[in-house]
Amino acid sequence: MRRTIDLPFADFPGYRLKLAAGKATNGLSKLLSEFDLRVSEAMILLFIEANPACLQSEIGRALNIANPNLTPILSRLETSELVFRQPIDGRSNGLHLSRNGAPLVKKMHAQMQAYENQILEQLPPHLRDPFNEALEILAS
Amino acid sequence: MRRTIDLPFADFPGYRLKLAAGKATNGLSKLLSEFDLRVSEAMILLFIEANPACLQSEIGRALNIANPNLTPILSRLETSELVFRQPIDGRSNGLHLSRNGAPLVKKMHAQMQAYENQILEQLPPHLRDPFNEALEILAS
DNA sequence: TATTGTTATACTCTATAACTATA
């Protein structure tokens, strides 16, 4: 008989949030690996899709990514020809999806939306609104 | 007037879970910095407190930490004299809180518990049970 | 003076392969 193990933090809301978030992120990573994208890259692509001509600094503020960490990510997306930079003035560039990038992001967006819907559909219907309300409070 | 920014993923449950989990973890990190501990170290200490003489491999399975990553963490906790290893047989050691470690962990445990209670108390009472139920489903 | 963007650097967490020693 196996020794009993105690998990003293099993009921900590923070711990359970982290487990749930990790599970969601892992599933998303798997989905995105078919597009050869990481989660951070996919979020950035969705942001550019929704906000054409946005600045790198706007992405950083919206997604809470520090500017020094954004530079290499955008360089990769530019190298893989999903995104291009269009000079606005001497120091800033508007970011756009390329002709290759736009349809790929559209397809990826649809799959991400379906995946996120599945997360919520794991819950019985009567828990969905309360769960969203709770997350709204805890995430703000 | 500032340009309008669209956040196409603002309603993704996975994204909001990650935000909420991140906020909880940041607060916990801040609390633990007063003990000069990181979150992973604190979890391990709670586990040893609840399961004296546990093995490193048991910690790894319970907390989902790969064995190679556990070795340096436990070495640090041993160096800072919070934990000691007691040989069980030729290949495994039972882990214990030291005389210094036990009271410190007890104090830290109480503060962590209070912090986690505060997270739930941010929610209006009628959302707490549904939120816990939902997390139970999504984290499993 | 504040903002945009870059480089360099470092720390944490996570992941895998290869290994020793023991049961």
Place this chain on the structure above:
DNA sequence: TATAGTTATAGAGTATAACAATA
């Protein structure tokens, strides 16, 4: 043959300081 533990290594996320160029 399976398990406990270690070492080395690498990827990804995150953080800060210092800097150049521009508004």
